[in-house]
Amino acid sequence: MTDLTVHLTQNDVLRGLRSDVLTGLAATPKTLPPKWFYDARGSELFEEITRLEEYYPTRAEREVLADRAGEIAELTAARTLVELGSGSSEKTRLLLDALRAGGTLQEIVALDVSEAALESSVAVLRDAYAPATVHGVVGDFTQHLALLPGGAPRLVVFLGGTIGNLVPVERAKFLSALRDDLRAGEWLLLGTDLVKDKDTLVRAYDDAQGVTAEFNRNVLHVLNRELGADFDTSAFEHVAVWNDQEEWIEMRLRATRAMRVHLPEVHLEVDFAENEEMRTEVSSKFRPARVSTELAEAGFTIAKWWTDRLNRFGVSLSQA
Numbered sequence: 001m002t003d004l005t006v007h008l009t010q011n012d013v014l015r016g017l018r019s020d021v022l023t024g025l026a027a028t029p030k031t032l033p034p035k036w037f038y039d040a041r042g043s044e045l046f047e048e049i050t051r052l053e054e055y056y057p058t059r060a061e062r063e064v065l066a067d068r069a070g071e072i073a074e075l076t077a078a079r080t081l082v083e084l085g086s087g088s089s090e091k092t093r094l095l096l097d098a099l100r101a102g103g104t105l106q107e108i109v110a111l112d113v114s115e116a117a118l119e120s121s122v123a124v125l126r127d128a129y130a131p132a133t134v135h136g137v138v139g140d141f142t143q144h145l146a147l148l149p150g151g152a153p154r155l156v157v158f159l160g161g162t163i164g165n166l167v168p169v170e171r172a173k174f175l176s177a178l179r180d181d182l183r184a185g186e187w188l189l190l191g192t193d194l195v196k197d198k199d200t201l202v203r204a205y206d207d208a209q210g211v212t213a214e215f216n217r218n219v220l221h222v223l224n225r226e227l228g229a230d231f232d233t234s235a236f237e238h239v240a241v242w243n244d245q246e247e248w249i250e251m252r253l254r255a256t257r258a259m260r261v262h263l264p265e266v267h268l269e270v271d272f273a274e275n276e277e278m279r280t281e282v283s284s285k286f287r288p289a290r291v292s293t294e295l296a297e298a299g300f301t302i303a304k305w306w307t308d309r310l311n312r313f314g315v316s317l318s319q320a
């Protein structure tokens, strides 16, 4: 058993799902936030995506971290590593290993919405990094940044390009809230996928094996299970499009026939027209100048900017 700090009960999570579904399915066009992909099956499918030939971001970011972990540890001399997201990932461990080797690591904080995911990652981290103290915090990184534990200087890591799931106003809010929660001199390590040719981007979100398609449709399984909905998941096609205006990839689910869907637990019935598309994710891609502007507007100072050798993915290290 692990002791977790709970800012969000699993009942709050369910209320959040209900509220997002009521809002998103009433909207035109219909939308669902990407955070609902990640039940146990969705998390497995995402892991599978990270191993696909077409999905370059994980490998590109890992290359940067493998090359720079020592430099990051030396520069930050962080006493606490805070990971937004569950914290057992192989990429985070590159940083933890470097901080431990540098002799500064004393505490690890893992923040995640899923209590189950945290239970297991906290146990793994305690085992691997003893005597460092490991705090598991159940919370949403867009709501519960205040009161993050850990002694200064802390290094907050937000990897994978997940910040790209937020639209610009949400990013500004998130980065400012994070900046406000840090003391001057503390650090943010941020992974951002970069703008590149459309074909590479679309292939990364529409792989030949159909793993991403299955991941996308998984959100409908989540609604069926959690809200008693009756989505016929086989009647939805995966769509990935590059939005050149917004510079983001959009994933959508397209209804292949007209249908009515019942969601009894939120007292909702919704109609889909044939070929109607529902947006399930935006994954923003960045130009380096945009990353630095957004960080600066939130009150961060960029200390370092690295990319992988093929210039596909950027990692910035900034200071509050």
Ligand code: AVJ
Residues within 6 Å of the ligand: 049, 057, 160, 161, 162, 164, 165, 204, 205, 212, 281, 282, 283
């Ligand atoms: C986990 C949000 C970084 O946007 O690339 C992968 C999720 N979606 N394939 C991304 C995802 C489709 C991923 N992030």
